[in-house]
Amino acid sequence: MxxxxxxxxxxxxxxxxxxxxxxxxxxxxxxxxxxxxxxxxxxxxxxxxxxxxxxxxxxxxxxxxxxxxxxxxxxxxxxxxxxxxxxxxxxxxADAAQETVLNSSERAGTYLLERFSGETREQVYLLCLDRKGKLLACKRLADGDVASADLNIRKVVETALLTSASAAILSHNHPSGVALPSADDEAATRQVRDALRTIGVELVDHIIVADQDFVSMADSGLLG
Structure with missing residues (x-):
């Protein structure tokens, strides 16, 4: 001993x-x-x-x-x-996703604050929703923000199709910055929005998270 x-x-x-x-x-x-x-x-x-x-x-x-x-x-x-x-x-x-309804920017932002909590790398997620806003899946698309990451639009579309999504929320984090969208963020958002429209899926928001704060591009009138 x-x-x-x-x-x-x-x-x-x-x-x-x-x-x-x-x-x-x-x-x-x-x-x-x-x-x-x-x-x-x-x-x-x-x-x-x-x-x-x-x-x-x-x-x-x-x-x-x-x-x-x-x-x-x-x-x-x-x-x-x-x-x-x-x-x-x-x-x-996993527990929260069982019956998670993200039918407002506040609910989606709160969910994403937990998702990105403690994350030191920039990452991009796509939240796939049904018609009532119930979360079907939360899939990581890439490492890096939407401007610097190799955001594969084909992967965005495939993810939405595989989950039978009716709507989607794009999200990424700024680990060492502020939760304000850049011009590149806005351009990437439009690209994702247009790609999803071709398969009948609505991009309802793009939420940017930083520390314990988040910004909804939909609420800010930046979704287009």
Whole structure:
């Protein structure tokens, strides 16, 4: 038995009996790191993570490459930490998608804030809807914004056809900017709108997300 095994077993037993109730944020991290760092005291590593990122949420949403800058955090531990928030978000989105109705820009924007939460790369999504605004699918089309990404219009059309969509919402994020559409965004929007019209699908909005804010091009009168 290693020097830390007794303490680890006490922490695991405490979790089994009470969940995370009463655990400080650094203790929750310490417990999680047991499963990636088997032979080292993870308490000081957990403290170092909290010192660097200030909050538990920031730790779990930090990029893998940046996490590895913390002493004691190797690739396995960094990936484990990164997976926690992303798996949780994926599960919430899957649950929400069961009966998600996006029949207003406010509803669509709120849904997309969760979709892009913690995302550090620019990405483009197409939300496919039925006639009542129920979400049929949310498909990633490309990495990068609609101007810099290789936005494949054929893929847009195929995605709408495969989901039997009646309407669609285009969306992309500005991870390090503001949620304001550029001239390139407007041009790409018109291109997608016109392509979808050829198959009888209406592009009802293009929503741009940045941080905890979003802009609806439809509400802004920019959909054309």
């Amino acid at each position: 290693g020097i830390h095994d007794g303490h680890r077993e006490k922490m695991r037993r405490r979790f089994r009996e009470t969940g995370l109730e009463g655990f400080a944020d650094h203790e929750a991290l310490e417990l999680l790191l047991y499963y990636a760092i088997p032979r080292r005291d993870t308490n000081p590593i957990a403290h170092a993570l909290m010192d660097r990122y200030d909050s538990l949420s920031a730790v779990l949403n930090a990029p893998v490459e940046d996490l590895q800058k913390v002493e004691g955090i190797g690739e396995s531990a960094a990936v484990l930490l990164s997976l926690v928030a992303r798996i949780s978000r994926k599960a919430r989105l």
